Amino acid sequence: MVEGKKYRQFRVNKHLKRLMAKHYALGRYQRYWGRPLHRKLAWITSGAPVELLRAFKIYSVYPEQYGAICSTAKATEKLCQAAEAAGYSQDLCSYARSHIGSILRPDLAPMQGLPKPDLLVACNNICGTVLKWYEALAHLLKVPLLVLDTPYLPGELTEHAHQYVLEQLQNMVRQLENLTGRKLDMQDLKRQMARSAEMTKFWREIRELAQAHPSPLNGPDLFIQMAPIVAVRGSQEGIDYYRKLKAETEERVRRGEGAILEEKTRLVWDNIAIWPKLFNFTKMFTERGACFVTDTYSGGWAAELASGDPLESLAATYTNIFLNRSPEFRARQMIELVEAYEADGFVMHSNRSCKPYSLVQEVIRRRVMEKTGVPGLMVEADMADPRAYAEESVRTRVEAFLETLQAL
Amino acid sequence: MEDFFVGVDIGSLTAKVVLVDAQGQALAWAVDRSGYSGRDVAQRLTQEILEEKGIKVEQIKVTVATGYGRVTYPAEREVSEITCQAKGIAHFFPGARTVIDIGGQDSKVIKVLPGGKVIDFAMNDKCAAGTGRFLEVMAGALEVSLEEVGALAVKAEEHKAISSFCTVFAESEVISHVSAGALKPDILAGVCDSVAARVSALVERVGLEPDVVFTGGVAKNAGVAKALSEQIGYPLLIPENPQITAALGAALLAWGMG
Structure with a gap:
């Protein structure tokens, strides 16, 4: 631990850095190793059925994760300006704007932008913006776009919705067979899915360890450690990494070591991280002994794979993503987190970029406060664009909120 | 020597200072534009109040600062204006x-x-x-x-x-x-x-x-x-003087801490 800092670093972080660097390097040099092996490169949305692409030996990179990388690398503002100058509205998602900016101005972009894809795969289970964003990409790059339309679920998954998504997946299989010149190997798809399930299980178990007092994980840990489950979901390296992370997290719990030095207040986080201010924002909480013990965002990747044959399972799993579900479902989820992690309060990031995540938060906030009796704070910011962050007004809200939770 | 307590509220437009005695009674207050340095204005207002009441600086036991300028003001405690406002209002309107x-x-x-x-x-x-x-x-x-x-x-x-x-x-x-x-x-x-x-x-x-x-x-x-x-x-x-309720809340919190 670095002296003066109020949080503990994970020793396994060095492996994480290596894992992610390798992932991006493989993407970058894919044209050298991929072409001879007839392996394609895809840009995909975070909620797309990557297991199917893996079964077609397609290498996938995630523009959304790249958007977060741009933001922590302080490149978002200029990339967004480049996209805005090209006519993309400031009201659009900042991941979309910065990513489009990175195509228009690779000189301003970390790693000179993502390696150019052979195809695009968008699934609208996380939001509707991805459809137009990926259409713009297909137009800019002249590459095929495959879309998976998952109907919004006001209640539980219906047979009709399940069948509708399943048929699209069957169609996607045919498209991928044409694009790659390979036949789908059902056994390989099963193997890919089994590895996804194993990795997801590790991620779930790691997150659950934060039910301990003090919590071995804080918000930034969750947001940083989620990188593998997003970017290398279903890979053996990802599983191996999470095994190490789980062991170190268990060690913290055994020794009673918290993620922050003195845990006084336990909080639940809702919405995507505020990447441009991740540490600066969290510091206001850690300084006052408040720890984000769990969150809805990185928890989105901890959901179990549904049963059934491989395509049926993918159809159900990816339609059931929490962002594709009702405010009632999401309120229930928050209530369960507050209870299971014995939280004293919760903080919602009203994220200017992410409309489906943010629009219903006020309704959820009230319901969770009513059911659990713990207070909830709303802060306005943006997941990537630093121009949407007002430091002083955020500080006032955070201080006032913590004053209601902690005695003066 | 009697103890006194001060609440300072440095807002974006105006700075407010309230002085409270050992019984928690508001003795004096002052308001002025925050201008370029809200901290300097608040310090000047505090001085003026003290001079007017014949109180020495050493008699100020606790100062609580609130408002946007709270971070730069030399006070024993900073408290958000939400907590201070609630405290000040409860005093007038239980x-x-x-x-x-x-x-x-x-x-x-x-x-x-x-x-x-x-x-x-x-x-x-x-x-x-x-x-x-x-x-x-x-x-x-x-x-x-x-x-x-x-x-x-x-x-x-x-x-x-x-x-x-x-x-x-x-x-x-x-x-x-x-x-x-x-x-x-x-x-x-x-x-x-x-x-x-x-x-x-x-x-x-x-x-x-x-x-x-x-x-x-x-x-x-x-x-x-x-x-x-x-x-x-x-x-x-x-309230009769709505501008100073948060500063009063800060002063009452200071009094509670003393």
Whole structure:
């Protein structure tokens, strides 16, 4: 631990850095190793059925994760300006704007932008913006776009919705067979899915360890450690990494070591991280002994794979993503987190970029406060664009909120 | 030697200082524009109060600072203006359950328990709509002093609607009304309605419970008070000196710590 800092670093972080660097390097040099092996490169949305692409030996990179990388690398503002100058509205998602900016101005972009894809795969289970964003990409790059339309679920998954998504997946299989010149190997798809399930299980178990007092994980840990489950979901390296992370997290719990030095207040986080201010924002909480013990965002990747044959399972799993579900479902989820992690309060990031995540938060906030009796704070910011962050007004809200939770 | 306690509230527009004695009674207060250095202004105000009352600096046992300038002010404790406001209001109005505070840069709605404990609050987002600054810009466009706005607005015969929340766009709406020959009171009434509408939405967020207290610099504006009361459908209790309630809350917290 670095002296003066109020949080503990994970020793396994060095492996994480290596894992992610390798992932991006493989993407970058894919044209050298991929072409001879007839392996394609895809840009995909975070909620797309990557297991199917893996079964077609397609290498996938995630523009959304790249958007977060741009933001922590302080490149978002200029990339967004480049996209805005090209006519993309400031009201659009900042991941979309910065990513489009990175195509228009690779000189301003970390790693000179993502390696150019052979195809695009968008699934609208996380939001509707991805459809137009990926259409713009297909137009800019002249590459095929495959879309998976998952109907919004006001209640539980219906047979009709399940069948509708399943048929699209069957169609996607045919498209991928044409694009790659390979036949789908059902056994390989099963193997890919089994590895996804194993990795997801590790991620779930790691997150659950934060039910301990003090919590071995804080918000930034969750947001940083989620990188593998997003970017290398279903890979053996990802599983191996999470095994190490789980062991170190268990060690913290055994020794009673918290993620922050003195845990006084336990909080639940809702919405995507505020990447441009991740540490600066969290510091206001850690300084006052408040720890984000769990969150809805990185928890989105901890959901179990549904049963059934491989395509049926993918159809159900990816339609059931929490962002594709009702405010009632999401309120229930928050209530369960507050209870299971014995939280004293919760903080919602009203994220200017992410409309489906943010629009219903006020309704959820009230319901969770009513059911659990713990207070909830709303802060306005943006997941990537630093121009949407007002430091002083955020500080006032955070201080006032913590004053209601902690005695003066 | 008797102990004294000070609350300092450095807002975006004005700095306020309140002095409290060992019994928790407010002895004196002062208000001035924050200007370039709110900290310097607050220090000067404190000095003036002390001189006027013949109190030595050493007799100040605890100072609590609040407002945007709280971080730079040399105080024993910094406390957010939400907590301070709730404390100050509970002192004057023990029955208050909802506090509406409109200041220069912020508008807030605070839900409180008896004794002034905060249970929930909502604030305006990163925008001047629904704040004193909004009123100031519109008053400027109409060449009316900020103090006159309320008195003129309540004389309106017809309210000219201002639909834009954006301060710059709203200002051009005001100018179009002027060009169309509208009367100042009518335009100002529309401006006050606009502020009230924005704040009513915040009230809805935390849920309204009487008694409702309206405080902060803008509470001195009769036009906003009237529009707000009509929109939320409740009478508003307004402190005699609404600008200093957060500073008083800070002073009372300082007193509680001493």
